[in-house]
Amino acid sequence: MDRILEKPAEKKQDLFSIAELADEFSISTRTIRFYESKGLIIPDRVGTTRVFRRRDRTRLLLILRGKRLGFSLSEISDYLExxxxxxxxxxxxxxxxxxVNSxxxxxxxxxxxxxxxxxxxxxxQExxxxQLEKQTS
Amino acid sequence: MDRILEKPAEKKQDLFSIAELADEFSISTRTIRFYESKGLIIPDRVGTTRVFRRRDRTRLLLILRGKRLGFSLSEISDYLExxxxxxxxxxxxxxxxxxVNSxxxxxxxxxxxxxxxxxxxxxxQExxxxQLEKQTS
DNA sequence: CGCTTAATTGACGTTAACGTCAATACATGC
DNA sequence: GCATGTATTGACGTTAACGTCAATTAAGCG
Structure with missing residues (x-):
């Protein structure tokens, strides 16, 4: 029995390794583990190895966008909730x-x-x- | 001779103490000194005491806006330039x-x-x- | 099955952006 | 002219957000 494929609609393309996500988002695996330790993402495990689903991938996208907007991880955590x-x-x-309103x-x-x-x-800019026009005329 | 009032147009209302600015912008004096140490502002001195002019006040405004936008102090430094x-x-x-373009x-x-x-x-929000309409009907 | 590659955990290091003293100097109102 | 408040300068502490390294463990493969 393949427990991780238990849910019928869950295919291989919906599962990601830590390295795949790190690569896709150009962040380190350390960063991803750090986010997990902060509770921002909660990957499944197969044995000791993390397995990420679409949900966590989406959360990573939200986290990174939050960072680009200058929010702290704890603000992002609130946001994810x-x-x-x-x-x-x-x-x-x-x-x-x-x-949501706040x-x-x-x-x-x-x-x-x-x-x-x-x-x-x-x-x-203008x-x-x-100035450039004046200076080069 | 009051050297700090040397320039004719410079009145008292254009001069600020560190405490005044800290108060106005709701930041600590430590923060202001820290920004000076990073070269973001360059107040004058009367003896050892800092005297801030409009220019530095404006720079503080720009710094704080930069922070609200999530920029680091070094990015803000570039921006100020x-x-x-x-x-x-x-x-x-x-x-x-x-x-400017970049x-x-x-x-x-x-x-x-x-x-x-x-x-x-x-x-x-929508x-x-x-949901609320449904739930309270 | 042994080897190489990938993943995990723990511990310590690092950088940015200040906070928090402590000691000292300055200024000023009474 | 002295007490009282304000400013300055180190020096060390702190938090967030990871980086780095070492020791193990697990996984794929020829």
């Missing part, structure tokens, strides 16, 4: 909604900062282009 | 333009990530709202 929150009970759903306002604030920075740099 | 680059020579201006593409990539994250959360 939003993706598998329990919404069978109204109180839970209400709670989820609040957390996260949204963080992201929107960051977007404002970003847009200001972009505008400043675009102004610099200025530099004008 | 764009603001006081020499553009008297065409080669310098050309170089500045390249750096920074712009970083920011735009980040903006894409941000917008995807916002959309995902908005979808969650879903949660629908």
């Amino acid at each position: 939003l993706y598998d929150a329990d919404n069978t009970q109204a109180t839970q759903t209400q709670h989820l909604l609040e957390r 996260r949204l306002s963080m992201l929107r604030a960051q977007k404002e900062d970003l847009e200001i920075a972009v505008k400043e740099l675009e102004a610099m 200025y530099a282009l004008q | 764009l603001y006081d680059a020499d553009n008297t020579q065409a080669t310098q201006t050309q170089h500045l333009l390249e750096r 920074r712009l593409s970083m920011l735009r990539a980040q903006k894409e990530d941000l917008e995807i994250a916002v959309k995902e959360l908005e979808a969650m 879903y949660a709202l629908q």
Whole structure:
């Protein structure tokens, strides 16, 4: 019996080794193990060896995007919880909604900062282009 | 002679103590000294005491915005250089333009990530709202 | 089955970005 | 002119996020 293929729809292409994921995302295996130790991903095991499914691959994508946005791993951890929150009970759903909203306002604030920075740099760009015209004429 | 008031247009309201800035930006004086040690700001001195001008105050604003966007201090340092680059020579201006452009593409990539994250959360928000309707009906 | 390659665990190292003293100097109001 | 508050300069401590290395274990293969 191949216990890891127990679930019918689970094929080989849905299973990843630590090295495959490390390679795909250009991170080290150490980093992946570190994320597991922080509870950000929870791969299965075959014996002692980790086996990653789609869910963990997706989580890795979310983690890396979070990092690119400058969030800490603990913020990312909170963020990931939003993706598998329990919404069978109204109180839970209400709670989820609040957390989603607060996260949204963080992201929107960051977007404002970003847009200001972009505008400043675009102004610099334009200025530099004008200068170049003068200087090379 | 009050050397620090030498420049005619420089009034008291353009000068800040370390505590004033720390207070205004809700950071510690240690943080400000740390930024100085990294060359991010270069306050004047009256005796041994630091005196900050508008320029450094502005730089602090840029530093903090950079941090909110998730940039490291060394990235922020590069970023600050764009603001006081020499553009008297065409080669310098050309170089500045390249750096501005590369920074712009970083920011735009980040903006894409941000917008995807916002959309995902908005979808969650909508879903949660629908769930709540069902659950409380 | 022995060899090579891949994976695991534990321990210690490292870098960034400050925090936290402690000792000392400066300034200032009463 | 002295107590009291503010500033400065080391020096060491701390946390996050991994890197690095060594010792084992497990897995594939000719």
